[in-house]
Amino acid sequence: NAGVMQNPRHLVRRRGQEARLRCSPMxxxxxxxxxxxxxxxxxxxxVYLQKENIIDESxxxxxxxxxxxxxxxxxxxxxQQVVRGDSAAYFxxxxxxxxxxxxxxxxxxxxxxx
Amino acid sequence: GENVEQHPSTLxxxxxxxxxxxxxxxxxxxxxxxxxxxxxxxxxxxxxxxRSNVGEKKDQxxxxxxxxxxxxxxxxxxxxxxxxxxxxxxAAGIYNQGxxxxxxxxxxxxxxx
Numbered sequence: 001n002a003g004v005m006q007n008p009r010h011l012v013r014r015r016g017q018e019a020r021l022r023c024s025p026m027x028x029x030x031x032x033x034x035x036x037x038x039x040x041x042x043x044x045x046x047v048y049l050q051k052e053n054i055i056d057e058s059x060x061x062x063x064x065x066x067x068x069x070x071x072x073x074x075x076x077x078x079x080q081q082v083v084r085g086d087s088a089a090y091f092x093x094x095x096x097x098x099x100x101x102x103x104x105x106x107x108x109x110x111x112x113x114x
Numbered sequence: 115g116e117n118v119e120q121h122p123s124t125l126x127x128x129x130x131x132x133x134x135x136x137x138x139x140x141x142x143x144x145x146x147x148x149x150x151x152x153x154x155x156x157x158x159x160x161x162x163x164x165r166s167n168v169g170e171k172k173d174q175x176x177x178x179x180x181x182x183x184x185x186x187x188x189x190x191x192x193x194x195x196x197x198x199x200x201x202x203x204x205a206a207g208i209y210n211q212g213x214x215x216x217x218x219x220x221x222x223x224x225x226x227x
Contacts, residue, residue: 004157033214042120042203043158045214056213091157102148103215105157 002027004094004106005074012112019079019086021109025094032075033103034067037089049075082113116141118206120218127194128226135221137204138186144216146209147187149178152201152220162189165209194225 005024013019025032031050035043045059049069060067064082069075079086089110093103117140127133139147145166150158164171164178164187171178175194180187191198201222205215 035217042217042219043215045216048213059214102160102163104160105150107157 004029004092004104006090006092006106006109008109009107010110010112012114013082014114015083016081019082019111021077021079021090021092021111023075023077023092023094023106025075025092026104028096029094029104030097031095032069033093033095034075034077035091035093035105037091037108039088043091046077079111082111084113087111087113116144116206116216118204118216118218120204120221122221123219124222124224126224126226129194129196131194133189133191133194133198133223133225135189135202135204135223136186137188137206137218138184139206139216140185141206142185143208144206146207147178147180148205148207148215149176149189150203150205150217152203154200158203191223194223196225196227199223199225 004026007022033048034046037043047060047067048056052071064080066078089108091105091108093105095103120137148163149161151161152158162173162176162178164180166182175192177190201220203220204218207215
């Protein structure tokens with residue numbers, strides 16, 4: 001059973017460009033979570049999605065950031081007009097439908113903004 | 115909202131010794147407490163978790179204890195091995211209400227051979 005998949009693993013963007021991060025949950029998992037990890041820090045919750053629904057986006061910056069989990073295809077975290085402060089590791093986690101909290105993480109996307 | 119504090123930030127032990135990492139939480143509604151191990155360049159790996167209806171859980175060399183009254187929980191690793199070296203994170207959440215986990219700041223464990 002393949003784990004949570006994220007791509008790309010590394011992404012370099014110049015200030016002002018857009019970053020798109022993709023996450024495919026584990027098979028059978030219907031809940032997706034995005035977390036951000038700044039250097040030398042813990043993980044900070046950003047958003048929780050189910051198929052076609054955003055359940056909790058309380059950790060998402062109000063501007064430039066958006067997330068979706070369409071009926072078909074991976075979940076996407078989109079960052080518009082990136083700034084240097086967006087440089088971080090972005091992790092996606094997924095959980096089965098009946099045990100919401102048992103979250104299994106992907107390998108992460110490391111975003112570097114030049 | 116929930117706040118999780120984790121100590122120590124770094125821990126160095128000799129191979130074979132025990133390691134203990136402690137966390138405190140602030141929200142009495144939290145009832146699910148997982149622990150994750152993160153190796154360099156990788157995603158966090160769930161190693162053990164505990165719900166507030168039990169006080170202790172063990173899985174081979176690792177164990178977690180929970181004191182609901184004091185709002186703290188701990189990870190115990192016995193007979194440490196060099197491959198246990200990693201960053202360990204505690205977290206808190208509300209079981210089966212979905213949603214976010216609030217993470218501690220992490221403990222970098224170094225096991226010296």
